[in-house]
Amino acid sequence: MNPILIALIVLGGIGLLLALVLFFTAKSFKVEEDPRIGQVQEVLPGANCGGCGYPGCRGFAETCVKSESLEGLLCPVGGNEVMKKVGDILGMAAADAAPKVAVVRCQGSCEHRPKLTQFDGARTCAVAAALYGGETGCSYGCLGMGDCVEACTFGALSVNPETGLPEVDEEKCTSCGACVKACPKGLIELRNKGPKSRRIYVSCRNKDKGPAAKKACEVACIGCGKCQKVCTFDAITMEANLAYIDHNKCRMCRKCVEECPQGSIIELNFPPRKPKAETPATPATPETTATPASPVAEAPTAE
Amino acid sequence: MRTFRMGGIHPPECKLGAGKPISVMPLPKQGCVLLSQHIGAPAQPVVERGAMVKTGQLLAKAGGFVSANIHSPFTGKVAKIADVVDASGYPKPAIFIDVQDDEWEEGIDLTETLVRECKLEPKEIVQKIADAGIVGMGGACFPTQVKLTPPPGKVADILIINGVECEPYLTADHRLMVEKAQEIVVGIRLLMKALNVKKAVIGIESNKPDAIEILSHQTIPYPEIEVMPLQMHYPQGGEKQLIDAVTRRQVKSGGLPVDVGAVVQNVGTVYAVYEAVQKNKPLIERVVSVTGKSLKQPVNVKARIGTPISSLIDAAGGLPENGAKVISGGPMMGKALANIDAPVAKGTSGVLIIDEAEALRRPVSDCIRCAKCVDACPMGLEPYLLSALSERQLWDRTEKENIMDCIECGCCTFTCPANRPLLDYIRIGKGKTGALIRARKAK
Numbered sequence: 001m002n003p004i005l006i007a008l009i010v011l012g013g014i015g016l017l018l019a020l021v022l023f024f025t026a027k028s029f030k031v032e033e034d035p036r037i038g039q040v041q042e043v044l045p046g047a048n049c050g051g052c053g054y055p056g057c058r059g060f061a062e063t064c065v066k067s068e069s070l071e072g073l074l075c076p077v078g079g080n081e082v083m084k085k086v087g088d089i090l091g092m093a094a095a096d097a098a099p100k101v102a103v104v105r106c107q108g109s110c111e112h113r114p115k116l117t118q119f120d121g122a123r124t125c126a127v128a129a130a131l132y133g134g135e136t137g138c139s140y141g142c143l144g145m146g147d148c149v150e151a152c153t154f155g156a157l158s159v160n161p162e163t164g165l166p167e168v169d170e171e172k173c174t175s176c177g178a179c180v181k182a183c184p185k186g187l188i189e190l191r192n193k194g195p196k197s198r199r200i201y202v203s204c205r206n207k208d209k210g211p212a213a214k215k216a217c218e219v220a221c222i223g224c225g226k227c228q229k230v231c232t233f234d235a236i237t238m239e240a241n242l243a244y245i246d247h248n249k250c251r252m253c254r255k256c257v258e259e260c261p262q263g264s265i266i267e268l269n270f271p272p273r274k275p276k277a278e279t280p281a282t283p284a285t286p287e288t289t290a291t292p293a294s295p296v297a298e299a300p301t302a303e
Numbered sequence: 304m305r306t307f308r309m310g311g312i313h314p315p316e317c318k319l320g321a322g323k324p325i326s327v328m329p330l331p332k333q334g335c336v337l338l339s340q341h342i343g344a345p346a347q348p349v350v351e352r353g354a355m356v357k358t359g360q361l362l363a364k365a366g367g368f369v370s371a372n373i374h375s376p377f378t379g380k381v382a383k384i385a386d387v388v389d390a391s392g393y394p395k396p397a398i399f400i401d402v403q404d405d406e407w408e409e410g411i412d413l414t415e416t417l418v419r420e421c422k423l424e425p426k427e428i429v430q431k432i433a434d435a436g437i438v439g440m441g442g443a444c445f446p447t448q449v450k451l452t453p454p455p456g457k458v459a460d461i462l463i464i465n466g467v468e469c470e471p472y473l474t475a476d477h478r479l480m481v482e483k484a485q486e487i488v489v490g491i492r493l494l495m496k497a498l499n500v501k502k503a504v505i506g507i508e509s510n511k512p513d514a515i516e517i518l519s520h521q522t523i524p525y526p527e528i529e530v531m532p533l534q535m536h537y538p539q540g541g542e543k544q545l546i547d548a549v550t551r552r553q554v555k556s557g558g559l560p561v562d563v564g565a566v567v568q569n570v571g572t573v574y575a576v577y578e579a580v581q582k583n584k585p586l587i588e589r590v591v592s593v594t595g596k597s598l599k600q601p602v603n604v605k606a607r608i609g610t611p612i613s614s615l616i617d618a619a620g621g622l623p624e625n626g627a628k629v630i631s632g633g634p635m636m637g638k639a640l641a642n643i644d645a646p647v648a649k650g651t652s653g654v655l656i657i658d659e660a661e662a663l664r665r666p667v668s669d670c671i672r673c674a675k676c677v678d679a680c681p682m683g684l685e686p687y688l689l690s691a692l693s694e695r696q697l698w699d700r701t702e703k704e705n706i707m708d709c710i711e712c713g714c715c716t717f718t719c720p721a722n723r724p725l726l727d728y729i730r731i732g733k734g735k736t737g738a739l740i741r742a743r744k745a746k
Binding site: 126130137 | 386641728
């Protein structure tokens with residue numbers, strides 16, 4: 001017989017046999033997968049930031065498909081838009097969550113908070129915080145070595161060389177929460193972005209008593225409680241000499257900002273105040289209706 | 304001469320205060336006694352604001368099994384129980400006492416007479432040690448009664464007394480051995496009785512010939528106590544290193560010294576045990592070396608717990624003009640103080656002043672994997688790797704590389720030719736890995 005023919009028959013036979021083995025193995029070991037997982041993953045941003053609390057976008061997609069409703073599931077990067085798409089694929093209503101943004105709750109810049117010591121170890125906040133309270137008298141404040149900047153995969157954080165404090169770029173921040181975990185002092189919080197990006201928050205975490213806090217930092221919250229008294233919406237709580245504004249209750253009247261003797265409460269992106277009178281009532285009502293409805297924005301108009 | 308077999312370094316000794324006898328510090332106007340001076344749960348205060356306390360009176364009770372009592376080092380009025388900024392710059396709860404007088408609690412023997420006899424049962428000795436709030440005074444501050452109560456099924460057969468003082472500069476233990484040798488020998492016999500061991504070895508590095516001589520002389524009547532001169536080698540004062548040097552037994556990774564039948568106690572602790580058991584005196588004062596090249600007169604002082612560290616520096620001639628860094632402890636393992644008014648605690652073995660020329664770290668360059676740190680590590684770890692893994696937050700791998708075995712001696716950072724802050728990162732990794740392991744165990 002022709003050796004070429006023999007070779008063809010033998011190799012062809014082996015090939016056929018192995019193909020059959022592969023065919024049956026593939027059949028019997030086939031993993032049934034919901035095709036929707038792939039579809040959901042496709043609409044997710046693909047940043048794999050873990051901001052949703054699941055291991056990457058695929059993990060989140062699997063969870064979405066498995067769960068009965070989308071309650072409590074949110075891709076912070078994609079926001080409501082992406083969650084709506086996910087809901088369409090799965091035939092469920094996506095919960096409407098207020099968009100959030102990271103805020104750094106410390107104003108202890110070099111001029112406000114004099115340095116008492118000099119840190120000489122490895123330049124990371126984690127190392128410094130484990131060793132001691134920090135270079136200033138405030139052991140709650142920002143260490144300024146930028147662990148949060150390092151943690152941010154979206155480039156939304158940067159340390160301002162003048163103040164030595166990190167600043168958040170609202171456009172880039174996706175509220176994934178990586179910086180919140182990275183900050184050893186727990187200074188960064190995800191707060192409601194607010195209508196037209198307007199926000200009010202206490203920019204301090206100092207839990208020392210008034211005199212000690214004031215001595216360490218000019219703009220520290222001294223826990224006087226004036227803001228709590230002036231707040232008509234019960235949004236401000238005092239705990240361990242420190243005020244906190246609940247962003248779900250706050251209606252942006254800005255009374256507390258005026259009241260704070262230390263300037264610890266910050267208002268962001270508000271138009272400049274009109275001189276006296278009529279100001280606090282309803283900030284810019286006509287425009288708020290135009291922006292996508294968020295619970296905070298609706299509240300003042302309803303009143 | 305013997306020493307431990309793995310790693311280690313030999314930093315310059317700089318024992319400036321070796322010839323300075325122990326002097327007694329005057330009482331401060333206000334004392335501040337921290338509630339957490341030991342490893343474990345903080346003590347719970349038993350006095351209230353405004354109460355009058357006598358020296359030696361119980362201020363706070365141990366807050367758990369691994370915890371220690373705290374007694375009043377002063378006579379006076381409790382001014383407040385509030386947070387104080389401690390040596391690390393963090394607020395910590397403390398009891399403030401306005402010092403008025405020095406009237407001791409009844410039953411405390413203040414005479415210098417040596418009491419050799421002890422008729423107490425082993426259990427009673429341990430109880431007395433626990434009552435007196437004694438902790439490991441080498442710096443780790445582990446409650447002593449816990450060390451003297453081995454877990455069930457484990458038996459100690461040798462007591463090792465740590466008179467190594469391998470940290471450069473520090474001389475507190477050295478002076479104590481020279482001046483209180485008789486008391487230390489009695490203390491060793493008490494501990495041997497409490498542990499029911501037949502053999503004790505006092506390990507002393509050979510740079511303290513006077514201490515070796517005096518203790519050898521004092522132990523002649525007791526053949527069961529041996530004084531063993533050891534070669535100078537840092538960190539010989541580490542528990543596991545000392546056991547290896549003295550007995551050639553090695554404690555396994557994650558194990559306790561008692562697994563190999565050894566219990567290690569510092570000489571300072573032994574002296575405190577003598578005072579507690581024979582003189583009823585709780586742990587309210589300790590010897591502190593105040594030292595540094597730029598200090599006018601390095602001294603060894605006996606200071607009450609709660610005395611501000613700044614007043615100790617004044618006793619040594621005041622903070623020198625070129626003093627840039629104040630360290631609590633020795634140069635290798637001590638911590639720089641963020642606040643020099645922080646009080647002396649049970650574990651404050653030294654106060655070291657570093658001048659400007661030596662204070663700052665040198666510029667860091669890249670790791671070239673020269674493995675000097677691996678050679679220097681007394682625990683047989685790979686510091687360059689642990690540091691890199693910690694920097695990248697790979698906690699599962701740090702655990703596999705046995706980061707929890709690190710004793711934070713600083714040999715790696717000392718020896719690194721690139722001046723890398725290896726230990727800084729390893730400490731972080733240790734903290735995180737330890738937390739993860741504890742969380743897993745709790746599940």
